[in-house]
Amino acid sequence: MESSALTSPQFTTAATPLRFRTPPLKLHRNTVTFKSPAKYSVRTSAASGNDSAVTLFDYGAGNVQTPEDILNAKRLIFPGVGAFAAMMDVINQNGMADALRTYIEKDRPFLGICLGLQLLFESSEENGPVKGLGLIPGVVGRFDSSNGCRVPHIGWNALQTKKDSVILDDVANRHVYFVHSYRAVPSKENEEWVSSTCNYGIDFISSIRRGNVHAVQFHPEKSGDVGLSILRKFLLPNSSKTKKPFEGKATKLAKRVIACLDVRTNDNGDLVVTKGDQYDVREQTKENEVRNLGKPVELAGQYYLDGADEVSFLNITGFRDFPLGDLPMLQILKYTSENVFVPLTVGGGIRDFTDANGRHYTSLEVASEYFRSGADKISIGSDAVYAAEEYIKTGIKTGKSSLEQISRVYGNQAVVVSIDPRRQYLTSPYEIGFKSVKVTNPGPNGEEYAWYQCTVNGGREGRPIGAYELAKAVEELGAGEILLNCIDCDGQGKGFDIDLIKLISDAVSIPVIASSGAGTVGHFSEVFSQTNASAALAAGIFHRKEVPIQAVKDHLLKEGIEVRM
CATH class of the missing domain: 3.40.50.880 (Class I glutamine amidotransferase (GATase) domain)
Known part of the structure; x- marks a missing residue:
């Protein structure tokens, strides 16, 4: 361990x-x-x-x-x-x-x-x-x-x-x-x-x-x-004897299907599950209200019953000024963990901070509170980008970043790094100093190459680091898993970014979770058959009941891809 x-x-x-x-x-x-x-x-x-x-x-x-x-x-x-x-x-x-x-x-x-x-x-x-x-x-x-x-x-x-x-x-x-x-x-x-x-x-x-x-x-x-x-x-060793033991059909490590719940405060102050379109979670109406797709605890419980292999909460409100004041999110974790017997991941606002009274809290203290409330893994986003940039620049592991602190204490298997890149098209693979790929679908001006620029602060700010470079760095800093998003594909329902997922899953030796873009059951078999992704995550199609989790697993089984049933 x-x-x-x-x-x-x-x-x-x-x-x-x-x-x-x-x-x-x-x-x-x-x-x-x-x-x-x-x-x-x-x-x-x-x-x-x-x-x-x-x-x-x-x-x-x-x-x-x-x-x-x-x-x-x-x-x-x-x-x-x-x-x-x-x-x-x-x-x-x-x-x-x-x-x-x-x-x-x-x-x-x-x-x-x-x-x-x-x-x-x-x-x-x-x-x-x-x-x-x-x-x-x-x-x-x-x-x-x-x-x-x-x-x-x-x-x-x-x-x-x-x-x-x-x-x-x-x-x-x-x-x-x-x-x-x-x-x-x-x-x-x-x-x-x-x-x-x-x-x-x-x-x-x-x-x-x-x-x-x-x-x-x-x-x-x-x-x-x-x-x-x-x-x-x-x-209770004598309480239940099975006359005919049930023989399962599991043979190897299964591909995981993960349900993700983007949680944020709506305009009435209630925590709701929402879903963005390229990270925009507000309805395109006159009221411009936060898109409300249900209650977090109830949805998580239903996804567990539906066969989700993990449930992930992303707190996109983030309580950026006072993460430990996020009592509603802590309660959601506690109540969910009383009903859901699969791993729970939570992300959003996990970093060092100082409160209004001048008291300093480390990211480790923040993460520990989430773990005590029922989380099995925590997801770090922007803070991991900054840590990776510093590590690439100096070549020194300071041990002070959120990623390093938490993985050192709780183990790298408890730390997920969430990468949020945008596709930047290139006419030549030598046009920029970051790792690029030849894309399956050319860009708007016929560009045949692209690099994936990482972002922070919910995709609002681009950083001078590529997804490939970030993934390699955070693995060395102690990440145990990568959640790989793609802003361009988010909410589009046209499939995962296979070029991006293949690039990253081939580059690291830790598990990679494919995210952003799922719209049909076929998109799941596509990402598992064409890349080395260990898991695939979806949100909106599950919330809106467009694609049931069981339908995804039934399809994967028919395609010869092992899943937990």
């Missing part, structure tokens, strides 16, 4: 009904509320002697407890997003490592998630080698991007079950959600532990099971109904 800010661990035993946000899943009297992959909260009350009580090892919460909290747990969940070395430092310093080993060696009910799986191995190459808990033979290594795999491994990949795993009994060959850069590889020495594998360039361990001890590399809390089923089976 990537780096994460870790403090002392906190243990909480839940003795109120156990819920995975909504719909509420009441398990006797115990309740856990899962937040984002990096954060978990537990409703607390006095511990009970109930064997189904759940102890959640929340290592980043800050309240020091004792190793006895682990040893006395009836059922222990160890979630994890962060750096292997930092996590081992925390649990070693607080005496938790030995307690964890003892708990697991006694075959007590245990579920590790993501880093919670990796720490069980002997060591990791991440900032290392670093010794792990040493319970499972093997070394955790980084994915190799030289074989064409994009790192981080982000998205919905297929599980191949290897043995009876109890919690995976009815999810064979189904897609689950992964987001990580490091993995453990199956071997003869650890084969007794491996309950499922996944392929991403190589076969890696996606879950382990021995007795009552389980751990998964993927995020069940972000894997939709499949993930909720896995959590139910761990928490």
Whole structure:
């Protein structure tokens, strides 16, 4: 995994009904509320002697407890997003490592998630080698991007079950959600532990099971109904037995279909979902009101039910003067995360700023508030452009930019850079010092070439940097994913800018999300078959119900393109 800010661990035993946000899943009297992959909260009350009580090892919460909290747990969940070395430092310093080993060696009910799986191995190459808990033979290594795999491994990949795993009994060959850069590889020495594998360039361990001890590399809390089923089976192992396990048809990493909600304040002060035409979100009427396409929480919930693989919020109001005053947007994230069990991304106004009282807030503090409210990834736009320009000019990574700060703490898989370029036509590829392409459709004066000029401030200001140069720079600065827009195509419904998407997706080794211009189901298959885009995003055609998400996925399946169903 990537780096994460870790403090002392906190243990909480839940003795109120156990819920995975909504719909509420009441398990006797115990309740856990899962937040984002990096954060978990537990409703607390006095511990009970109930064997189904759940102890959640929340290592980043800050309240020091004792190793006895682990040893006395009836059922222990160890979630994890962060750096292997930092996590081992925390649990070693607080005496938790030995307690964890003892708990697991006694075959007590245990579920590790993501880093919670990796720490069980002997060591990791991440900032290392670093010794792990040493319970499972093997070394955790980084994915190799030289074989064409994009790192981080982000998205919905297929599980191949290897043995009876109890919690995976009815999810064979189904897609689950992964987001990580490091993995453990199956071997003869650890084969007794491996309950499922996944392929991403190589076969890696996606879950382990021995007795009552389980751990998964993927995020069940972000894997939709499949993930909720896995959590139910761990928490209530005898509550539901599937007579005939459902065999899915997933075989590999799926292409993602993302629903984007542009959110802004309308003239009445309400947050609404809108959609622009080349970034203009006002109706072309006498009133010139903000285009209102619905309520954000309701639409996000519907898109989750419709099969969206991710939901992205772009706050185009941005609260540029006081991002942490954006209480309505924070509430939208909280309410959405209670109903939507796929990854949530939010962008808009994430930067350093000073409020009216002179108090300075870092971009990391702003992003942290969004993460605490339920976001899984944050999207940075203008601030990333400025950081890239400075980096290209000096060749120095200062570590002070928003992009660097947030990726260092939360990991590059949590940071998306949104690129907003305009096409600038050229008569010759040597006309300008930025990377250009030969365009499929000539310009207005027959120009055969173009470069893509990046913009800031919602497309209102052009900058002296190209999309190609920006993409390469932000990858080096720590971006884990690129959201690639095209102002020329926005709202036109004529298809994605294939020339642009091919240029950028061929240039970087991190995932690229194609955006702007989708109008038909055919546009999705076109971008996936002609470029290396990992995902495709749309907004207006989903909001106006012109093209349902399920219709997109049905079409992609018919075209032989793997998607999550």
